[in-house]
Amino acid sequence: MEEEEEGPKTDMARYLIQHHSDQLRSIILSPDPRLHYPLYLDFAEFMDYHPPLAYIVFSQPVEYLRLFDSAAVWVQKVMCQNFKAGDNASVKMFVHVRINVSGSPLECPETFPSIGRIRVKHHGILLTLKGTVIRSGAIKMFEGERDFECRKCKERTKVYPELETRNTLPQPLSCRRSQGSKICESISFQFVEGTTICHDYQEIKIQESTQVLGVGAIPRSIPVILMDDLVDIVKAGDDVIVTGVLIAKWSSDLKDVRCDLDPVLIANHVRRINELKTDIDIPDDVINQFKNFWLNFKDTPLKGRNAILRGICPQIFGLFTVKLAVALTLIGGVQHADASGTKVRGESHLLLVGDPGTGKSQFLKFAAKLSNRSVITTGLGSTSAGLTVTAVKDGGEWMLEAGALVLADGGLCCIDEFDSMREHDRATIHEAMEQQTISIAKAGLVTTLSTRTIVFGATNPKGQYDPNQPLSVNTALSGPLLSRFDIVLVLLDTKNPEWDAVVSSHILGVAEPEKGKHDEDLANIWPLPLLRRYIHFVKRNFKPILTKEAEKVISSYYQLQRRSATQNAGFIVPCTAARTTVRMLESLIRLAQAHARLMFRNEVTRLDAITAILCIESSMTASAIVDSIGNALHSNFTDNPDQEYIKQEKLILGMLSPIDEFSNINNIAGSTSE
Template identity: 45%
Template sequence: MLVLESPTKYLALFNKACIAVQRSLKRTTTAGVATPGYCAVKEEAQVRVSHLPNHPSLLRTRIPGSEDAGRLLSISGTVIRTGLVKMMETHRVYSCTKCRGTFCVDAEIEQYNYIPKPTRCLAPGTEHCNSTSFVAAGAEAAEEMQRCVDYQEIKIQEQVGRLALGTIPRAIVVVLERDLVDHAKSGDPITVTGTVMRRWRPVVIGERPDISVIVRANSVHVHSDQAMQVAITDELRAEFCSFWVDHARRPMHARDIIVASMCPQVYGLFYVKLAVMLVLISGVAHCDASGLRVRGEAHMLLVGDPGTAKSQFLKYAAKLVPRSVLTTGIGSTSAGLTVTAVRDGPEWQLEAGALVLADRGLCCIDEFGSIREAEKSTILEAMEQQSISVAKAGIVCKLNARCTVLAAMNPKGKYDVQSSLAINTALSTPLLSRFDLVLVLLDSHDEQWDSRVASFLLADPSTGASDKGDVAGENVEYPKEAVPDTATNSNDIWSFDKLQAYIAYVKSAFQPQSTPASEQVLTRYYQMQRQRDTLNAARTTIRLLESLIRLAQAHARLMFRDKVVLQDAIIAVVLMETTMLSASILGSTDALHTTFPEDSDLFYAELQDLVLQRLEMAHLADGDV
């Protein structure tokens, strides 16, 4: 308790005790002979404190206030700004001109490391020396007594996922010293254990003093694994295994139960829910022969008319993934999506944007078409190379942006099925080619479909929607457990927490490897797309094959296995056909007006026969799927 209430005093004593123990060990004798070279003494040893007791007063997710000044706390947040590494003078050595004694004055952390000039002689053994004349110590004394350490300031922000709706996240400056410098980068989720302090500039007559709250870090822990933010217990693992064992004879039915748990308050949209689920799970990242990283994260773009539940999928997906950022194109600039240089006093600092903050997570961008053309080019590198190169204000560096992009937009005017996707969306070919899936949702005003949607929503007591936007599922507030889609004929829909844990578990537990049958199907389909007369330059590139591989790997993870079989390749081909961009095998498919099949396994068997027949690979149906 003494350390928690007075950390400045007792942590300094711990550091001195650590140095004293080292010196004691150095004087260790072996067989009565002193061995001074047995070990070396680290004079700048620091005692680090971490993993404080799990108590709300010690572990904080909210930024502390002035009432916490002088206490030792652990604060969790996301790094949004990193400053330059500087050298801080911890104390300065002075020499008295009268008694020739030397003494040192410590820097004031509360006053931006300001070292005040002493008012009287503080040299030891000179209590009666009242001299007020001092000079800086010579080079020899400076080498012995003066110390300079590395120093850096970062800014952390409260994690948006842990805040209540409508709450604006706050930020606080964290001071890093010595070996903690450069320990965290922009976008990293960290837990800082340190002392809360007040800091102010030197007082100026006639001006109001500016006092702020900072944290002087004692230890920094970077959370690099997303799955650690989701509680996956042994009971959940056993429950997942038993679920697939019970449905071993009907695997596709079991898969549809999981898919139906995705955004259950939206009626139908079977292919869209399956596609969003695969994008959230994504494939396996790997390095090629040259050592370059090939991304495993899949990207998806939803293009559709207003009221087709695009924003609803984005909001639900952002809640499923622990580390996610939800933004809109109309409210974001290129700096807001990537990174910007901010001037803080006399120096420049880098401030992370949405793609950097969503590293190893999900970035949802609504109203994607509202981003200006000049700003869309800035995210090309982030979507493919999974990094952002910065050269601003004399700062040249590279930041990680290993995130999945889930974007939604309205078409430019009325969607023309006769025109290409680039014309309907006003997006460039390089940008479209980076999306693994582009689903087009067209509202065809089907009277029968509208009646079924209305009946579904009116039967759901959790929705009191009456206007057109709510009926379409665009603005419905979803609970954690909603009424399932009646088309699935299933009463055992998964809860929100269980679905979240399942996605995090399969992403970390399975690294699917391809099989010869799956490779033949994906290769044959890619060759057919390249040989078509009506070639779509925005989609039929080598990235099409990479997208198929990622989707097949994601489906294998969804099916709870570590091998990509023929079944996964067939589903990847079917989803690519639903994009309405390459309808050469199954014909044009309306992704909006689709419901869950009554017999999922029979439905898949028919799809498999059709796909293999069109690919002229019917002999694979007799093999091991």
């Protein structure tokens, strides 16, 4: 057998010397000889170098990957002869060749299947799977190999564990050493002390992404075994691409449970793709299209903004305020750190409270299409983990199972029926929305998971909406939870005959005078792929900074709300009083930055600040300082939005002017006292 392996081993060693000498040199100079070191190998490059050997490694990975590891040790011994005595060079015995198949011919349907399409034909070959980590087990240790010595001829045989039968180490069946023309067939062996090598061991479970599945398909999952340097590099909620060997493992012998063969992937290479999920390839011609669009609307920028907003849920007539809120929520602000180093989130949260039939769920589904990573669920949660995370017992071991907020890390989490969430989710979602982490201490598992996600919630009011009652009473949601939403829009289905006539004409398409205009509007609507690219482009390339003028407007409005909340404490709605905190100021900044990004700018002007104020005013149904906002459900696109904005700006600045005079007097008084 060794003679047969000598040829492939020599070819592997020659390839490593020619293409990976730098990696091997750094491994040789590493100080700790007990660590396990990865040696990353590009399979496409290896296939160009030696196609027959690459095919053998692909078709028989269990045997030949071990041969590759031993070739790496052999090359180290050769290279160590060229080092000087003072270089502290040493041969590392635990080197593992990690094969990266990205961009290689292995990225084909046969070797890169979805988890739900794994079959018997994939058994024993090098396989690549893509999915999301939904469970991560504890790190354990197991015996990776040990030596047995033949009592008759003293030949040593190395034994590896059988992962198919719960990692047991079997004794050799017989000695295969050849003595001349005879073979020693002794069955008597003794264990050689000190030859046991232990490995780190961790089991995770990955699930195929719901974005790549069709409607009605159930996402499948598969356990993955991580060993040595691969352990603890991924956590629940991470998107990963795993390359490994598919084996069939006997299921645990539980009472009243049939013992079956379950597919398990032994990982050879794991790549996290969380960093790549915000990168969407945007060609230069599309970027030029964006720039030319804003050049055409240079004189009427708000008309250009409304043209973009018409592409959000075009099947729903009107609802300008909701579409603007959805766009600002998806774009979000800029994350920054305060003086103490505490990070202030840049993601915005939106809550739609409305009567049935107002289009809340349609906005949720459309927003999920606009986001590169999204999870749609209900308040009860789609799994036992619910919205946050839970500890589950699998095969006698406690594991963490990620919920919707953790799986949507870095993307969008759409939660319908927001008021029906479980009690343990209510206690945890406060931290998940503001600090963007979830701290867990369950079943001895103490950890913190990341939830950098946008929360888009929708809920129905409890019974008939009563404008005289606070929002917390109408929705059965607590004030602290409502204060974490940047925008809370109330969509009341009031009986307005004029609005009903316009909506029915739009839906039925029977209004002949408006038909030509309707077709023209449809032609000007941004398509979904272009709108998705635009949102990701402005999020990635613009980091707006507040101008002095915008700071003055936002500060004055915040002071006005604080004063009104203090002076009218007996008359103000409790929900609004809970919102007039520093969180409102941070929400104003985030919304103003999001509007600047939407307008293709890198600075926040007074227009962006006033638009942010109008969004906040829309969510204050009882104590708004601007009375002309009206019902968000009946808000429509105006023909001349720039002229309409001038009226709103004059109205808001007129309300804020007493605050400006008051602050100027304080500044003069402060300078005089000095």
